[in-house]
Structure formats: structure tokens, C-alpha cells
Amino acid sequence: MSTVLTQPPAPTPSGPSWLHRVCPTTGLKVSADAEKLIKAHAVMATVMLLIGGIAAIGVLLTRWQAVHLLPAEWFYRILTVHGLTMLVFFIIFFEMAVLHFAGPVLLNCRQPAPKLGWLAFGLMTVGSLLTEVIMWMGKADVLLSSYVPLRAHPLYYLGIILFAVGALLATGLFFAALVVAKREQTYRGSVPLVTYGALTAAIIAVITLLHGAAVYVPTFLWSLGLMPIDPQIYRMVWWALGHSSQQINVSAMVSIWYLLAALTVGGVVLNEKISRTAFVLYVLFISMASAHHLLVDPGFSSAWKVVNTSYFMYMAVLASMIHGFTVPAGIELGQRLRGYTKGMFEWLTKAPWGDPGFSSMIFSIVVFGFVGGITGVTFGTEQINIIAHNTFRIPGHFHSTVVSGTAMAFMGATYYLIPLIFRKQVSFWKLAQIQPYLFAGGMLVFSMSMTFAGSFGVPRRHWDISFTNAPFDVQFSPTVDLMLGIMALGGLVAALGGGLYILVTVASVFFGKPMPERPTAADGVPQGIVSPPVRSTRVSEADVMERHGKLGPAPGTIVLVGVFFVAFVTYYFLNWKILAALWKMG
Amino acid sequence: MHSGLESPKGVWWKPAHRTEKIWVAIAFVWCLILFAMMPIMHARGGQNVSGIRHKVAPVAFQQRLGEFIADYKVGEEQGYPVVAPPPGSDVYLLGTMWAWLPVLKLEKGKEYTLHISALDVNHGFSLLPLNVNLQIVPGYDYGLRVTPTQAGDFRVVCNEFCGIGHHNMVGRIIVTDGPNTGPHTPGVAATASAAPAHDHGGPAAPQTALHAGGAR
Numbered sequence: 047m048s049t050v051l052t053q054p055p056a057p058t059p060s061g062p063s064w065l066h067r068v069c070p071t072t073g074l075k076v077s078a079d080a081e082k083l084i085k086a087h088a089v090m091a092t093v094m095l096l097i098g099g100i101a102a103i104g105v106l107l108t109r110w111q112a113v114h115l116l117p118a119e120w121f122y123r124i125l126t127v128h129g130l131t132m133l134v135f136f137i138i139f140f141e142m143a144v145l146h147f148a149g150p151v152l153l154n155c156r157q158p159a160p161k162l163g164w165l166a167f168g169l170m171t172v173g174s175l176l177t178e179v180i181m182w183m184g185k186a187d188v189l190l191s192s193y194v195p196l197r198a199h200p201l202y203y204l205g206i207i208l209f210a211v212g213a214l215l216a217t218g219l220f221f222a223a224l225v226v227a228k229r230e231q232t233y234r235g236s237v238p239l240v241t242y243g244a245l246t247a248a249i250i251a252v253i254t255l256l257h258g259a260a261v262y263v264p265t266f267l268w269s270l271g272l273m274p275i276d277p278q279i280y281r282m283v284w285w286a287l288g289h290s291s292q293q294i295n296v297s298a299m300v301s302i303w304y305l306l307a308a309l310t311v312g313g314v315v316l317n318e319k320i321s322r323t324a325f326v327l328y329v330l331f332i333s334m335a336s337a338h339h340l341l342v343d344p345g346f347s348s349a350w351k352v353v354n355t356s357y358f359m360y361m362a363v364l365a366s367m368i369h370g371f372t373v374p375a376g377i378e379l380g381q382r383l384r385g386y387t388k389g390m391f392e393w394l395t396k397a398p399w400g401d402p403g404f405s406s407m408i409f410s411i412v413v414f415g416f417v418g419g420i421t422g423v424t425f426g427t428e429q430i431n432i433i434a435h436n437t438f439r440i441p442g443h444f445h446s447t448v449v450s451g452t453a454m455a456f457m458g459a460t461y462y463l464i465p466l467i468f469r470k471q472v473s474f475w476k477l478a479q480i481q482p483y484l485f486a487g488g489m490l491v492f493s494m495s496m497t498f499a500g501s502f503g504v505p506r507r508h509w510d511i512s513f514t515n516a517p518f519d520v521q522f523s524p525t526v527d528l529m530l531g532i533m534a535l536g537g538l539v540a541a542l543g544g545g546l547y548i549l550v551t552v553a554s555v556f557f558g559k560p561m562p563e564r565p566t567a568a569d570g571v572p573q574g575i576v577s578p579p580v581r582s583t584r585v586s587e588a589d590v591m592e593r594h595g596k597l598g599p600a601p602g603t604i605v606l607v608g609v610f611f612v613a614f615v616t617y618y619f620l621n622w623k624i625l626a627a628l629w630k631m632g
Numbered sequence: 633m634h635s636g637l638e639s640p641k642g643v644w645w646k647p648a649h650r651t652e653k654i655w656v657a658i659a660f661v662w663c664l665i666l667f668a669m670m671p672i673m674h675a676r677g678g679q680n681v682s683g684i685r686h687k688v689a690p691v692a693f694q695q696r697l698g699e700f701i702a703d704y705k706v707g708e709e710q711g712y713p714v715v716a717p718p719p720g721s722d723v724y725l726l727g728t729m730w731a732w733l734p735v736l737k738l739e740k741g742k743e744y745t746l747h748i749s750a751l752d753v754n755h756g757f758s759l760l761p762l763n764v765n766l767q768i769v770p771g772y773d774y775g776l777r778v779t780p781t782q783a784g785d786f787r788v789v790c791n792e793f794c795g796i797g798h799h800n801m802v803g804r805i806i807v808t809d810g811p812n813t814g815p816h817t818p819g820v821a822a823t824a825s826a827a828p829a830h831d832h833g834g835p836a837a838p839q840t841a842l843h844a845g846g847a848r
Contacts, residue, residue, distance in 0.1 A: 072637075119796055152637065189793050193754045195770065196795070236644060239636035277754060278769045304636030314633040318644035320652055321636075341681070343767045344774035348682040352670045360663035367659035371652065379633070428670045429679055435765040436756045436791040503763035505756070505791035509799040513789070516802035517710040517731070520760060520787045587633060591649075598651030607655060611662070618666070625679050628762055630743075630779035632680040 064156035071466060071575055075232075079157035080150035084467050085555075086167055087143035088460070090174075091136050092551055095453075097178065098131035099544050106541070110534035111512060111527065118509045122187045125507065129190030130181065133448065134291070135174045135209070140456050141247065141298050142170070142216045147467070148244035148301065149223030155232040158222040166215035173208030176201055189507060191288065194265060194280040203266035210262070214255045217248045239315050239322065240308075243301030246325040247294050253333055254290040261287055278345035285336035292444075293332040295452040296366065297325065299414070302455040303373045303407055309462055310404040310572070311397060312579030313373075313380035316599070321372050327365035334358035338426035342435045351428050363423055370415045371607050375600035382590045382599070385582030390602045401573045402478050406458025409486030414451030417493055418443060420614045430621045432628070438504040442497030449540075450489040457547050458482065464551065465571050470558035475570035478550045485543025491536030499529035501624075681766070684745070684775035693749045693773060697724040701734050707816025709735050709804070716812040722747060722775075725788070725803070727755030727768050729795050732788045732803025737812050740783045748774045756792030759805065765791060780807040 065078040101124040107115035116124070150157045157163060180186050186198035224245065227233060237245070261283040268275045304321075307313025315321055337354030340346055381393030398404045421443040425434040434440060464472050472478050502523050504511055513520045554570075565571040594601040634640060648656075674680055700715065700723070707714040713734040717723050719742030726733045728751040738744060748757055750770040757766040762782075766774060788803035 118799065122793065122796065122798075187796070193792070195753050196793075233639050235639040235641040238639050243636075276771065278772055281754075281767075281769070301636075308635035308637045313635060315636050315640075316633075316652055317646065317648040318640050319646060320648050320656065340767070342765060344683075344685045344769055344772035348674060348680070352667075352674075356667040356670055360666050363666070364656075364659050364663050367662075368656055371655045371659075375652070376636075380635070383633075423666065427666070428681065429673050429677060432679060432681060432765060433763050435767065436758065437763065437765060501763070503758060503760045503765075503789075505758055505789060507793040507798075508789075508791065511799075513799070513802055516800045517712065518787060518802045518804050520789060520802055522761075596650075598649050600651070604651060604655075611658070614662075622669070622673070622677075626677070628679050628764055629781050630678045631764070631776050632678070632682065 066156070069466065071578065074151060074154050076467070077150045077155070077157045079160035079163065080146050081467055083146045083157065083160070083163045083167065084143045084151075084463070087139050087146065088463065088467075088551075089555070090167075090171060091139035091143060091456075092548060094131050094136035094139055094174065095544065096548055098128055098136055099541065099548070101125075101128035101131065102537075102544075103541050104128075106534060106537040108509065109530065110537075111510075111530055113534070114510070119184070119187065121509045122189065122507075123181065123184055126187060126189050127178070127181050130177065130206075132453075133190060134206070135178075137295055137448070137452065137456075138209070138213050138291075139170065139174075141251070141294060142166075142213060143463075144298050144302070144456075144459075145216060145220040145244055145248055147463075148241045149220040150227075151467075152238055152241050153223060153227035153233050155223060155227035155230060157219070158226045159219060162215060163219055166212045166219065169212030169215065170209050171212075173205045173210070173212060175205075176208065177205030180205065191281075191284060192265070193284070194268065194275045194277050197269055200266055200269040203262050203269055207259070207262050207266060210255050210258045213251065217251045217255070220244070220248045236318075239318065240301050240305045242322055243297055243304060243325050246329050247297035247301065249329050250290060250297055250332060251294045253329075254287055254294055257283060257286040257290060257333070278343065281340060281343065282336065282345070285339040286333055289336040289339060290333050292448060293328055293335070293362070295448055297328050299410065299452045299455045300325075300366075300369045300373070302459045303369070303411060304376070306403050306407040306455070306458050306462070307373060307377045307380065309574040310401055310407065310579070311377055311380045311574075312384060312581070313376040314383070316372050316375050316379065320368060324365040324368040324372070327361050331358040331361040331365075335362060335426075338431070341426070341428050341431035348428065355426055355428060360423075363419075366415075366419060370411070370419070370610065371603060373411060374606060375603040378600040378603050379590065380579065382593075383581050383585060383587065384579055385585055387585055387590065387593065390605060393602060398573050400479050402461045402482050403458045403572050403574060405479075406454050406461070406482040406486070409482055410451050410455040410458065413446050413454070413486060413490055413493075415610060416613060417490065417497075418447030418451055420617050421497060422447060423614075424618050424621050427618075427621075430625055433621070433625055434500070436506055438500030438506050439497050440500070441506050442493045442495075442500055445489060445496065446493040450486050450493065454482065454486050454489070457485065460547070460551055461572050462574065464554045464558070465561050465565070465575050468555050468558075469561045470554045471561060471565070471570040472550060472572070473553035473558045473570060474546075474550050477546050478570070481543050481546045481550065483543075484546065485540055488536045488539030488541070488543055492533050492540055493536075495529045495533040495536060499526050499533065502526050502529075504530075681776070683777070686773045686775070687771055688749060688773040690749070690751045690770050693724070693747075694726060694751055696747075697726050697733065700724045705734075706737065706812070706814075707818070709816070709818050712804070714806075714816040716816070717744065719744065721745070724748075725757075726751055727757065727790065727794075727801070728752055730790070730797035730801040732757075732790070732801065735804045735806070737806045737808065737816065738780050739812060740780050740807050740809055743777055743779045746776050746778045748776075753794050754792045755790050755794050755801070758789045758791040760787045760789055762786065767792065780805075783807045783809045
């Protein structure tokens with residue numbers, strides 16, 4: 047073992063001594079406290095992924111009308127479980143692991159208050175388990191959004207409040223780590239871009255969690271009969287939580303893109319100013335984006351809807367479009383500096399596609415941008431929302447952002463987390479290598495066919511679209527059955543990919559072989575660690591920058607964003623055309 | 633050049649490469665176009681959702697609905713009143729656990745002011761097969777000027793989860809080519825039998841929902 051637990055011989059003048067080891071790959075001092083916290087949060091995230099994944103299969107096999115597995119009440123129950131467990135518990139546990147990593151570890155400093163860190167973890171664990179128990183007992187069949195006046199058991203809301211308080215505390219510890227690192231001078235210059243991105247995620251998390259308090263505390267009191275709540279105000283405040291939380295995901299995911307780009311292929315930052323400004327746009331404009339869940343609601347004027355959903359939200363869209371260029375361009379440039387300079391795309395064809403960290407990152411970028419981004423902005427247009435609201439187009443959209451985007455990026459990061467933080471080899475390496483292909487491929491098919499079915503008006507959150515016991519028959523186009531079949535197929539492949547992820551991580555963490563002193567590729571260690579990306583000696587930075595003249599340092603990326611832009615414009619205007627065929631209304 | 637894991641040293645506020653600037657400019661202009669499209673389509677488009685919106689007590693809306701049905705009822709379908717209001721009039725539709733009331737009979741090419749509200753919890757108005765979707769919130773009257781441009785037999789399903797009988801909540805809007813005169817003849821499209829509702833809750837008996845009064 048080259049990793050040694052050391053007590054520094056003498057406390058440095060600028061700070062107290064702290065237990066740590068020196069990472070053999072990066073040379074960073076890894077705080078023992080931070081490391082334990084990262085492990086604990088990652089384990090809970092995986093537990094939640096397992097629960098949410100089991101629920102996902104139940105939901106999928108019921109919505110696949112040909113199988114229609116579960117009875118109605120169990121369908122709505124596990125749909126509630128699936129939504130809350132995945133979108134809140136899994137994702138936030140993982141994000142807190144990211145914060146404990148991007149703070150103390152990347153900044154080379156101690157964990158500022160480990161006991162508070164454990165208190166936060168305890169609150170999150172107790173809160174999430176309490177809510178799980180209530181949901182599985184059938185005391186909270188209200189779905190993720192729990193729109194008042196649908197009423198769940200008071201402990202359901204209390205569990206979420208405890209979880210949120212814990213998450214808020216953990217976020218505060220990340221800010222504390224920034225202060226400690228600065229004061230104890232554990233890094234020089236500005237914080238790294240990855241930490242900066244995590245910082246924006248943390249700021250958005252604070253905004254989000256405060257909105258969470260603003261909605262769940264009154265709702266808890268309402269559930270006890272202590273105060274009234276207006277259903278429309280509830281929807282507005284709930285979505286200020288519900289949508290902003292997706293922006294924590296986006297910021298964390300983009301940070302992980304930069305992280306994995308650096309680790310896997312030596313990806314560089316083209317321009318710090320542009321990338322950091324884009325992150326700031328997320329912070330500034332995202333809480334207004336909750337409006338795009340309320341576009342066809344009765345309680346708000348069109349002016350309110352247009353200003354909030356469009357002007358401000360599109361500044362956040364701008365931010366994503368900027369990262370959609372800078373991240374692949376950074377990857378391309380990193381690869382070119384390693385010597386893959388032939389033509390437009392040698393940087394892609396010679397990329398480490400067998401490294402699950404790399405393939406996860408690429409799939410995350412592509413599916414998030416092409417499917418999730420384009421559909422999201424289009425459906426978030428006030429009028430176009432008429433043909434999207436509460437149909438299958440909506441879950442089709444967000445499965446491509448939050449599942450193929452965020453969750454895929456988190457999975458990719460895990461393949462580096464296991465050797466770097468858990469100091470274990472990745473077990474079942476061959477399975478780990480194909481896992482991103484199954485998960486992202488399945489999810490792509492799933493979300494596209496779901497979106498397409500939704501364009502026929504197939505409702506989301508619905509147990510039986512054959513309407514067997516309804517007073518009037520409802521006929522869908524036969525295409526819908528076909529789409530639901532394809533959706534089920536894609537979903538099952540993705541579930542297999544998700545299952546493999548859980549298998550690989552659990553096997554590695556609990557039963558895996560420790561990292562050898564000199565890892566080789568055969569050991570189940572990603573190649574970014576076996577042979578960290580190094581610059582080629584035969585190309586110079588200036589050469590790469592000038593090689594393609596006016597196309598700049600990343601010509602391949604220009605082609606890719608060009609294709610993206612054409613797809614975006616086409617899909618957007620196609621939807622206006624479909625809308626124009628409807629009844630006149632206004 | 634450095635990676636995102638390294639601290640940039642010194643001043644990093646430096647000019648971007650030309651290609652990066654161009655992409656940011658294109659994206660920014662596109663965002664402005666996305667923004668402008670919405671107000672432009674308020675002026676020029678035929679499908680908007682601004683409407684005439686008020687707060688309304690669910691019981692008051694229910695009462696108004698009762699008067700509306702009494703005024704223009706032309707028949708019954710599966711126990712649901714069928715109502716044929718004259719063109720230009722105010723039309724009422726109520727979502728309740730778990731029915732859309734009443735069945736509406738409208739004329740193609742004529743404008744109506746459609747008021748939709750919910751009696752108890754949130755419901756989702758989804759007109760099929762057209763795919764027109766609106767959120768219906770209790771306590772709010774969503775009024776929209778609507779002109780059916782196609783004749784046919786349409787369905788209104790609920791696409792916001794509203795409890796265990798949610799999936800059985802189906803209403804109906806019939807659009808005729810010419811004027812609606814005379815009594816309503818039950819249509820062939822109505823298929824539900826008198827079979828008992830599903831174990832987990834079938835559609836509410838429509839008449840009960842009309843006279844129950846107050847939110848449940």
C-alpha cells in the first residue's frame with residue numbers, strides 16, 4: 047500500500063493537525079473524516095438507488111399496458127416511492143458525497159466539523175427512512191409532488207423536513223471547508239473549476255432547501271389541521287423546490303463532466319471566465335424556472351409566466367448551451383494535446399471507450415443535451431406546454447435529463463470514486479465496462495419512445511390507459527401500443543444497466559480487492575488511474591490551437607454543436623406547427 | 633492550459649477564443665428568439681392560455697354548474713347530463729373525484745367561453761385525441777374562449793393524479809357540424825356497461841357529485 051495514514055509531524059502554523067493520507071494518484075491530502083463521510087453518503091445513495099430501482103421496474107411493467115403488473119393502489123404507491131426515492135433521496139445523498147469530495151478533498155484541507163457532518167448524515171438517513179416506511183405502509187399515496195389537498199400522513203412530510211435539514215447542514219459544511227482551506231492556505235490561486243461548479247450547486251441547494259422548508263413545514267402543519275393552504279400557492283412554492291433541485295443536479299453533473307474529462311483524457315478548461323460565468327447564470331436565474339411547471343395553470347397571468355419561464359430561464363439555458371460547447375471542446379483539446387490530432391474526429395475514435403468513466407460522461411453529455419435539453423426548452427414554452435403538460439412527454443423529457451444525464455454522470459464518477467476514495471478495485475470489470483452502454487442506451491430508447499407516446503396525449507401518472515372501467519371509451523392510435531412496447535424494452539435494458547451498477551459498486555466496496563501498489567488495466571482500475579493522461583511530446587499547445595485555422599482549437603466540437611443547434615431549431619418550430627392545428631383558444 | 637481539477641494561478645479573466653465567443657453569441661441570440669416567440673404568438677397565434685381567470689369557491693362554482701345544466705340539458709349519457717349551450721354562451725365543466733361534468737355538446741366554428749374548475753383536488757383537463765392539456769386547481773375558475781374547429785366525439789381524461797379512481801375519470805365533449813336542436817340521442821361511442829366499478833374505486837356517480845355540495 048502506498049497510501050499511508052499519517053499524522054503530520056508538527057502542526058502547520060496556519061491550521062490544526064488532521065488525520066489524512068496522501069493520494070498516490072493526485073498527490074492530494076485526503077482527509078480521513080471527509081473520506082468516511084463520502085463513503086457513508088455514497089452507500090446510502092446506492093441503497094436509495096436500489097429501492098427506487100425496484101419501484102421503477104414495478105412502474106414500468108404496469109405502464110407497459112400489455113403486462114399491466116400491479117393493481118391500481120400499488121401502482122400509485124410505488125410511483126410515489128420511485129419519484130421521491132430517486133429524485134430526492136438518491137440524488138441528494140450522492141450530491142452530498144460530491145460536496146464532501148469537492149470541498150475538503152479537492153481543496154487539500156481538513157473536514158471542518160466532522161461531528162456536524164455525521165449529524166447531517168444522521169438526519170438525512172433518519173428522515174429518508176421514516177418517509178420510506180410511511181410510503182411503503184400506504185400512508186402517503188400522493189405522488190412526489192403531493193399536491194394539496196391530497197393528504198399524506200404527517201410523518202411523511204416530517205421525514206422530508208428532517209432530510210432537508212440534514213442536507214442543508216451538509217451544504218453548510220461545504221462552505222465551511224472553503225473558508226478553512228482559504229484560511230489555512232491549502233491551495234494557491236482560485237478554487238479549481240470543479241469545486242467552483244460544486245459551489246454553485248451548493249448555493250442552489252441552499253435556495254432549494256429553503257423553498258423546501260417554505261413548502262413542507264406549512265404542509266406538515268396543514269396535515270395536522272393547524273393551517274389552511276391554497277392549492278395554487280402550494281404548486282408554485284413546491285415547484286420552486288422541485289425545479290431548483292433539478293438545477294442542483296445540473297450544476298453537480300456539469301462539474302462531474304469537467305472532473306471526468308480531466309481524469310479520463312486530460313480534458314482542459316478552454317476559458318475559465320466563460321465556464322465560471324455560465325455557472326453563475328445557473329445561480330442567478332434558476333429559481334424563476336419553476337414557472338414552467340405552471341404554464342397552463344389558472345392562477346398566474348401570461349406576463350408572469352412568460353417573464354419567469356422564458357427570459358430568466360433562457361439565461362440558464364444559455365449556461366447549459368455554453369457548457370455543451372466548453373466541455374466537449376475541453377475533451378477534444380485534451381485529446382489533441384495527447385497527440386490525437388488527425389482530422390476532425392480522431393480525438394473521439396481514439397478515445398478510451400472501454401473506460402466506464404469516459405463512456406458515462408459522453409453519454410451523459412449527449413443524451414442530456416440532445417434529448418433532455420431540446421425537449422425541456424420546447425415544452426417549457428408557454429403555448430407549446432398546452433400539448434405537453436402532464437402527458438408522457440414530461441417524464442420522457444426528465445428521464446433524459448436527470449437519469450441519462452445526472453445519474454449517468456454520477457455512475458461514471460463512481461468508477462473513479464471506488465479506486466480513489468474506497469481504495470478498492472472495481473469488481474466485475476467487464477460488466478462495469480458495458481454498464482454505461484446498457485444504461486444510457488436503454489434510457490435513450492425509453493425516454494424517446496415515452497416522449498413520442500406523449501405526443502399522442504398519453505397521460506403521465508396513470509394506471510390504466512385502456513380505461514377499462516371508465517364511463518366512456520378512449521381510443522389511442524395503435525402507434526401508442528408500439529411506443530409503449532419499445533419504451534418497456536428500453537426501460538428493462540436500462541434497469542439491467544442500473545442493476546449492474548449496484549452489483550458492481552456493492553461488490554467492489556464490500557468484497558472488492560484492495561488497490562494494488564501499481565495498478566494495471568487488468569486489475570479493474572479505470573485507465574485514467576492506471577495511466578493518467580499525459581501530453582504528447584510531439585504536439586505543442588500553439589500547434590494545436592492554430593492547426594485548424596478559423597475553426598479554432600476544437601473543430602470537431604463545432605461540427606457537433608452545429609448538428610445540435612439544427613436539431614434544436616427544427617424540433618422547436620415543429621412543435622409550434624403541431625400546436626397551430628388545435629382548436630382556437632385564448 | 634490546465635484541467636478543471638487544478639487551481640488556476642493568477643488572473644484567469646482572459647479573452648475567450650473567437651470560436652467560443654461566436655458560439656456564446658449564437659446561443660444568446662437563440663435564447664432571445666425563444667423568449668420573443670411567446671409574446672409574438674400571444675399577438676398572432678390562435679392557441680393561448682391567458683383566458684379570464686378568477687378565484688371561485690368550489691361550492692359557488694358547483695352551484696353555477698347546476699344552473700347551467702338546468703338551463704341547457706338535452707339528455708343523458710351513462711347517467712351523465714348532456715348539455716347543449718347556445719353558441720357564445722358561458723359553458724361550465726367541473727372536475728371532481730372522479731368525473732368530468734357534464735357531457736358538453738358544442739357546435740363547430742362557434743366561440744364559447746369555457747369555465748373549468750375542480751371541486752376537491754387538482755385535476756388535469758386533457759382533451760383527446762387533440763392533446764390539449766390544462767391544469768385545473770380547486771378554488772380557481774379557468775375561463776378560456778374556445779372555438780372548436782373540428783366536429784367529432786372527443787374525450788376529456790384526467791391527467792393529474794387525483795386519488796385511487798383517477799384513471800376512470802373520463803368526460804366527453806361532442807362537437808356537431810350544425811346547430812344542436814332537439815333532444816340528445818345516446819351515441820354509439822359510449823361503451824361502459826352497468827358493471828360494478830373497479831374494486832379500487834370507480835367513477836363517482838355523477839348525480840351525487842352534482843348535489844353533494846362542498847369539497848370532500
